[in-house]
Amino acid sequence: MNATALVIDLLGGIALLLWGVRMVRTGMTRAFGARLRRVLGHATRNRFTAFGAGIGVTALLQSATATALLVASFAGRGLIGATAALAVMLGADLGTTLAAQLFSLNLHWVGPLALVAGVGLFLSGDSGSRRHIGRLLIGFGLLFLALKLIVSASAPLRDAPAFIAVLAPLAQEPLLAIMLAALLTWAAHSSLAIVLTIAGLASTGALPPVLALSLVLGANLGGGIAPLTGTAGQPASARRAPLGNLIMRGIGVLIALPLIDPLLGWLLAFGPESRLAVNAHTAFNLALAVLFLPLLPLVERLCRRLMPDAATAETLAAPRYLDEGALDTPSVALAAAARETLRLSDIVSGMLNDAMTVFRTDDARLAKAVEQADNQVDRLHESIKLYLTELSKHEMDSAESRRHVDVLTFTTNLEHIGDIIDKNLMELAAKKIKHKLAFSAEGLHELTEFHARVAANLQMACNVFMANDAKLARQLLREKTALREAERQAAENHYRRLAQGRAESIETSAIHLDVIRDLKRINSHLTAVVYPILEQTGELTASRLKSGEAAPAGNGKPSPA
Structure with missing residues (x-):
């Protein structure tokens, strides 16, 4: 040879x-x-x-x-x-x-x-x-x-001369x-x-x-x-x-x-x-x-x-639970990713609560802190996404593959919510602060109540995400319908105040309606977590159209409203 x-x-x-x-x-x-x-x-x-x-x-x-x-x-x-x-x-x-x-x-x-x-x-x-x-x-x-x-x-x-010459x-x-x-x-x-x-x-x-x-x-x-x-x-x-x-x-x-x-x-x-x-x-x-x-x-x-510790903003946004050594065990890695996602949801929840505080108090410094928190959300979302991408290279069974998609989807929706708070709500808050505007007492009460319902739905969405519970999923989806009715009622109340010539309502009309719209968008991202669960239980219809009308082509999920 x-x-x-x-x-x-x-x-x-x-x-x-x-x-x-x-x-x-x-x-x-x-x-x-x-x-x-x-x-x-x-x-x-x-x-x-x-x-x-x-x-x-x-x-x-x-x-x-x-x-x-x-x-x-x-x-x-x-x-x-x-x-x-x-x-x-x-x-x-x-x-x-x-x-x-x-x-x-x-x-x-x-x-x-x-x-x-x-x-x-x-x-x-x-x-x-x-x-x-x-x-x-x-x-x-x-x-x-x-x-x-x-x-x-x-x-x-x-005994090969060439091999000996190389090793000598x-x-x-x-x-x-x-x-x-x-x-x-x-x-x-x-x-x-x-x-x-x-x-x-x-x-x-x-x-x-x-x-x-x-x-x-x-x-x-x-x-x-x-x-x-x-x-x-x-x-x-x-x-x-x-x-x-x-x-x-x-x-x-x-x-x-x-x-x-x-x-x-x-x-x-x-x-x-x-x-x-x-x-x-x-x-x-x-x-x-x-x-x-x-x-x-x-x-x-x-x-x-x-190698001393470095307590910087970068380390605060660094992942804590994404265990690279667990990638060979998908079930453990998915649990780590879910835990990190809950940490991400805590940051987003804090941003949502602080946003309403900014509207109430006109605190420009807190508005800046909310914007900085969105940077943490972006970095943490990127870390989770890369971790799940690396996990996708490993063999997973069907249940693990579904969970992989669920974690990635919920994480992405949380990142979108962070963007809405930072780029939409905080921009509206900055406009209110700059022009020294004030909501009417009734308008501020409506916004606070509407915000509280969305914040509660965020916590419920996290529970649905972790428990994968169909009963909770149905409850969250019902809340979406109820919130739609609350939005309609809030708009009617606002238009009534406009008709009465209320100065505060006239000055803040665009901001008031945009805040409600953005909070509703946030709620739509939250309720997306229920669709995979209800699809598995066969509780979703192909369309919201009345019986006898043609269902539109698509994935069978109700469109966000």
């Missing part, structure tokens, strides 16, 4: 290995992700239980990066202390070595058996945990087959080898896959032992880069644990670099050369745990100094 074919086989084996790691992680998170998250959250009361939780969760997920993203999200929301988060990271580093030890064993029969069982489970279930467990087993089998392919493809490379400089430059392995690990986002690849090449003699050890050190360094880059844009509290993990790995590599030769002799005395890479991987992370577990408070203080 020529060199080109060998390289293609080797690259194919590496690609299959990366895909197998991804399938195992995806299957595990979708089947047991919520339980693993609860275990991780409950076991972080002190650094030692947190360390153990990190080992266990990562051994199951087979991805220290996935565990790191979970920990970062918990730390960012204050659900886990900074020292405990660092302890979980240390445990995650050691946990990934257990998976490497397992896959390096000579268990060739496990791969085909896992594939048979996994394909059977995956094809026998339409959705739910059976398919997810099947996906996990398929990935498990692919890992063993990929390692077998890498070993068989790398055996002839041991790396064997003499351990720092260069470390940097190369770190870069490859960061690109692959899987230190496990890179270490297993190194182990496969080293087991056939294609890699010299000293080079294999240098590459393993680089893979461990690169494994700390991916979580830090993966949390870019998140609050400092979420990024400190990945930063501390990278610092600890970096210090470990710097200590090991001048000691490569004596470490190599010790590792070869401890186990056979064929297991050098995985043993070095385990020894390195075990040494990190022993060295840094007592020093975690110092590492935490260093990270806090390097």
Whole structure:
């Protein structure tokens, strides 16, 4: 077999290995992700239980990066202390070595058996945990087959002159080898896959032992880069644990670099050369745990100094509940998006209440604060939208897909309401303040009552959104009809006052009617939340036209009135 074919086989084996790691992680998170998250959250009361939780969760997920993203999200929301988060990271580093030890064993029969069982489970279930467990087993089998392919493809490379010529400089430059392995690990986002690849090449003699050890050190360094880059844009509290993990790995590599030769002799005395890479991987992370577990408070203080909190307007508008680590578990990610949407609704509700206060008190400073709150709404809406877009790339069942659309639609309607308050109501308020206008007592009372009904409907819409309750949905839709009647009555009362020649009513007539119109538009956006629920229960007619008249083409939803 020529060199080109060998390289293609080797690259194919590496690609299959990366895909197998991804399938195992995806299957595990979708089947047991919520339980693993609860275990991780409950076991972080002190650094030692947190360390153990990190080992266990990562051994199951087979991805220290996935565990790191979970920990970062918990730390960012204050659900886990900074020292405990660092302890979980240390445990995650050691946990990934257990998976490497397992896959390096000579268990060739496990791969085909896992594939048979996994394909059977995956094809026998339409959705739910059976398919997810099947996906996990398929990935498990692919890992063993990929390692077998890498070993068989790398055996002839041991005596290939070109391959030896390429590796010779790396064997003499351990720092260069470390940097190369770190870069490859960061690109692959899987230190496990890179270490297993190194182990496969080293087991056939294609890699010299000293080079294999240098590459393993680089893979461990690169494994700390991916979580830090993966949390870019998140609050400092979420990024400190990945930063501390990278610092600890970096210090470990710097200590090991001048000691490569004596470490190599010790590792070869401890186990056979064929297991050098995985043993070095385990020894390195075990040494990190022993060295840094007592020093975690110092590492935490260093990270806090390097990455302090920044209490700015941007951080106030930053999402709190959008957990990037939950994207592999759609049900958990959708719950996080819904929770963030409720936070968005709280901001919009505050804007709506403040808007009426501005009309009553002519407070220009409060009007400016309402405009600034709309900027927060826009940024938070954008974050939720991007999060849901990323979630849409993952497989979801029909119920999750419907919920995905519902969350995105309600979030978009809230953003539209924020725009109406900012660009319409506050513009009307500014006109009233500028010209020193005043509503009549009756007119102000009508506006206040109308606003109170819309504000109450906002709270009811949030309840409908979270509970998905048909009874509440019917009640909210009835409120839409009642509000339409209230609008008609308010307009008649206003025109009556105009006919009476009331000066305040004449001066504020346009503003008065526009405020009612805009509040009604806000209510129409709120009631949109009921349509998907009532469609599922078959309670919506195709048209509001009387029986016998042709229904217009469309989606069957009542048009906003």
